[in-house]
Every structure is written in C-alpha cells, then in structure tokens.
Amino acid sequence: MLSQLPPVPARVLEIGCGRAGGVAPALASAGYDVLAIDPDAPSGALYRQVTVEELDDPGPFDAVVAGRVLHHVHPLGPVLDKLARLAPLLLLDEFAWNHMDEPTVDWYESQHRVLAAAGREPKGPSNLAGWRARHTDLHPYETLRRELDARYEERRFEWRPYFYRWLGGPASESLEQALIAAGAIRPIGFRYAGVRTETVRSSADAR
Numbered sequence: 001m002l003s004q005l006p007p008v009p010a011r012v013l014e015i016g017c018g019r020a021g022g023v024a025p026a027l028a029s030a031g032y033d034v035l036a037i038d039p040d041a042p043s044g045a046l047y048r049q050v051t052v053e054e055l056d057d058p059g060p061f062d063a064v065v066a067g068r069v070l071h072h073v074h075p076l077g078p079v080l081d082k083l084a085r086l087a088p089l090l091l092l093d094e095f096a097w098n099h100m101d102e103p104t105v106d107w108y109e110s111q112h113r114v115l116a117a118a119g120r121e122p123k124g125p126s127n128l129a130g131w132r133a134r135h136t137d138l139h140p141y142e143t144l145r146r147e148l149d150a151r152y153e154e155r156r157f158e159w160r161p162y163f164y165r166w167l168g169g170p171a172s173e174s175l176e177q178a179l180i181a182a183g184a185i186r187p188i189g190f191r192y193a194g195v196r197t198e199t200v201r202s203s204a205d206a207r
C-alpha cells in the first residue's frame with residue numbers, strides 16, 4: 001500500500017476498516033492524513049462509524065484504500081461511483097473466494113485439521129462448503145473486476161495467498177505461496193491499484 005500511495009502529506013480514506021481499525025493507524029504513523037470509516041469502526045480521532053453511503057465528507061482525498069471490503073458491498077456500483085468521485089486512486093487488498101478449486105479447498109481444510117489437532121484453533125472456518133452456504137451474498141472476482149474496470153484503469157495487480165490469514169501459524173503464508181508457485185493450489189487473494197479514468201472524472205466534475 002505504501003509503495004502505491006502518493007508521498008506524504010496526502011489525504012487517505014480507508015473504507016471498511018472493521019472493529020480492529022484496519023491500516024489507518026499505520027498510515028497515520030507514516031504521516032498520512034487519514035479518515036477510516038466502518039459502521040463497526042473503533043472510537044478515536046481517525047475513525048467515523050458510518051458506511052460509504054452515509055459519509056458526508058466532500059473530499060477530495062488523494063486515495064481510497066480498502067482491505068477485504070468490496071466483495072461485501074451491496075449495491076457495489078453506486079459505492080464505487082462515490083469512491084471515484086472522492087479520490088483519483090483506489091488501492092485494494094481483496095478476496096477472490098470463487099476461485100477456490102478442489103485442490104485448494106482440500107489443502108486449506110487439511111491444514112486447518114492439522115493446526116486444530118495441534119491445539120492452535122485457526123480463526124477461519126474448518127469447512128469451506130459450510131462457509132459458502134453461510135455467505136451467499138459475496139461478489140465473485142469477475143463482478144468486482146467488471147465494476148472496477150468501468151471506473152478505473154489498472155495500475156498494479158498481483159495474485160497472492162489469502163488462506164494464511166485464516167490459518168495463522170508461522171509457516172502458513174510461505175507454504176501457501178510456494179504451493180501457488182508450484183501450481184498445486186490457486187491464489188485467491190489479490191492486490192489492485194487503479195487510477196480513476198478521465199470519463200469518470202468528467203462526469204463526477206459535472207455533478
């Protein structure tokens with residue numbers, strides 16, 4: 001994220017920072033002027049307990065950042081329209097949950113069993129079919145991508161591991177990365193940097 005943001009001082013909006021407060025404190029420590037929002041945001045000077053739709057700050061911001069948020073947002077189009085009006089740059093850390101194939105699911109669930117048997121209860125679900133049945137309203141990667149491409153031009157994109165966040169354990173990320181590199185499992189995390197297209201900017205300016 002720091003490698004993609006403009007240099008300080010710059011104004012950054014974090015959306016969907018969650019109860020734990022997201023990356024806002026790290027960005028503020030790095031010298032950014034940060035506002036982080038989420039209905040569940042913690043209290044404190046960096047935070048407001050609102051949704052993107054409710055946010056009344058007119059901006060502008062230099063960038064919007066979001067970690068694992070947009071695949072949850074309904075309706076997605078109007079929220080992205082608002083974000084594109086507020087800032088020219090969008091940085092995402094996201095979850096392409098629908099890219100899990102059978103070997104990837106098998107690997108994750110077996111890692112979960114091994115860690116649970118060793119007494120480390122991973123924070124992710126033990127059974128991904130059950131998880132999927134409980135989360136029927138998540139946007140698949142292709143929907144996110146289509147809505148992003150309608151408003152932003154890709155500046156940087158990277159597929160990466162994701163399950164290590166759910167598994168915990170010291171070796172999970174490097175193991176997941178090595179298996180992805182070997183083609184044994186699929187990457188279901190991605191990072192994206194997009195720059196608002198001029199068409200979006202002119203229609204935003206006209207409003």
Ligand SMILES: C[S@@+](CC[C@H](N)C(=O)[O-])C[C@H]1O[C@@H](n2cnc3c(N)ncnc32)[C@H](O)[C@@H]1O
Binds near residue numbers: 053
């Ligand atoms: C999976 S959590 C991610 C939290 C945090 N960014 C992280 O990575 O740990 C998704 C968050 O998005 C928030 N969220 C969903 N829709 C939102 C909206 N329209 N505006 C702001 N936050 C939203 C939820 O409240 C939730 O805290």
